[in-house]
Every structure is written in C-alpha cells, then in structure tokens.
Amino acid sequence: MHEPRNRQGHVWLLAGTGEGPLIARTLLAKGWQVSVSVVSSSAATVYDGLPLRHLWIGALTGPQAIRGLFEREGIDRVVDATHPFATRITAQLLEACGGEGPTLFRFERPIEPLAGARLIEGVDALTSSAGGRRILLALGARHLPAVVAALKPGGHHLHARVLPSPLALRQALAAGLHAQRLAVHRPQQEGDGASLEAALCRHWAITDVLCRQSGGITERAWHRVTQQQGLQLWLLRRPPLPEQLETVHSVDQLLDRLC
DSSP states (O other): OOOOSTTTTTTEEEOOSHHHHHHHHHHHHTOOOEEEEEEHHHHHHHGTTTTOOOEEEEEOOHHHHHHHHHHHHHOOOOEEEEEEEEEEHHHHHHHHTSSSOOOEEEEEEOOOOTTEEEEEEEEHHHHHHOOOOOOEEEEGGGHHHHHHHHHHHGEEEEEEEEEEHHHHHHHHTTTTGGGGEEEOOOOOOSSTTTHHHHHHHTTTTTEEEEEEEOHHHHHHHHHHHHHTTEEEEEEEEOOOOOOSSSEEEEEEHHHHOOO
C-alpha cells in the first residue's frame, strides 16, 4: 500500500458514527490533515480525542458554500462516507467538486447478502400483505409520517425505533405513533450486539421489521435478530449512485485511491 505523496494533504471527511472514526484515524495515521463534518453534536462525540484540523457540525448549505469552503481551507480530497440514503448530500458534493474542484470519493458500504430478507422498492409491498402484522419501523424518524400513513389503514400494529433527539421524537409522535410503541435509543456501533433490538422484538411480539438497505453494523444486526426470532425482514432498496462518482468499499481501497 502506498503512502500519500503529499503528506500534508487536507482531506474533508463527511461521515456519521459508523465507519467515520475508523476512516479518520487511518487517514491521520498516514499523515493526512483531516477535517470532519457530521450532522449533529451527538455524532461529533465519537471523534473526541482525534487531532482533527476541524470538526464541523451541521447540514451542508449547497454547492456554492461548499466551493467557498474548498478555497478557504485548502481541501485537496473529499470523502463522502455519509449514509447510503443521504442522496442530497452526495449530489451537492458531486456538483461542488466538478471542474477544478477537489477529487471526490464515495465510501459506500458493501451490499449485504439478503438471506431471508425481502428487498422492496417501497412500502407498497407491505400494504398488500394481510392486516394485523406487528411491524417494527427502523427507518429514521423523518421517513415515519409517509410510512405510517401508508401502513396504518391496513390494520397493522406499528412500532418504531428512533434516535434519542427531540426532533426525532417529535417527528415520530407527529406521524401518529403511540408513545408506548416507541423505543428511543441509538443503534449499537461496535461489536455484534443488538440485544436491545432483539428484546424489543420479543416484548412487542414483532412479526416484521422494516429498515433500509443501508449496509454496515445496523443492517447486519437486523438480519441476525430477524433470523434468530423467525421474523420477516423487509429492506427498502438502496438508491443507485451517480455513474460518474468514484466509489470505494473499504478503507484500504480508499487509501490506494487517495495517493
């Protein structure tokens, strides 16, 4: 594996709490200056102690503002390791890096084997199933209003797991979910746990789990829980990436391409 030719190069990493800290630590160890962007202050805590050049918190504000950041900070490379369903962020980065902008790399989690899961394009696949299913929604709170509106008329019993933030809780309650059917916690990011998810499925007598084909630790945990308990796992298909976006699937591949 090659060392970076410009050992003082500046990499801007956009990531969450999954692979982000590992990528950041690896790049720092290889001599790169690293700045990280996360969406929330809670996500920023996993980067505590790392000698980052910057740790920015908050949403992006469009391609023009991103180009201004490139100029001010002297950014040489951009690594988009955001959630596979965060397509708006990826589109903004792709536009901002066009022309003479920094080289953009997409760090994309590998697709997990389906095993017994069913891959679907949308929740219509569940609306046609027999009513009375006890469905656990693990989608992200902002998607709950549309999903609940589609599934509730079918007579299903809907439960949800949401992140521990005031916004996520407000969104879940506004979607029409009962407070007694909400679990507020952050998915485990290390190890092969998911003991809380397994306990929730048992406590609520869940029959089906609906989540996104996001890959990584969280999706693997749902595969394991549903297989162990004999539940049906439904996966919303991952959006396709733009063809012109250079994509890597591991930290080793990323290091090779950054040279």
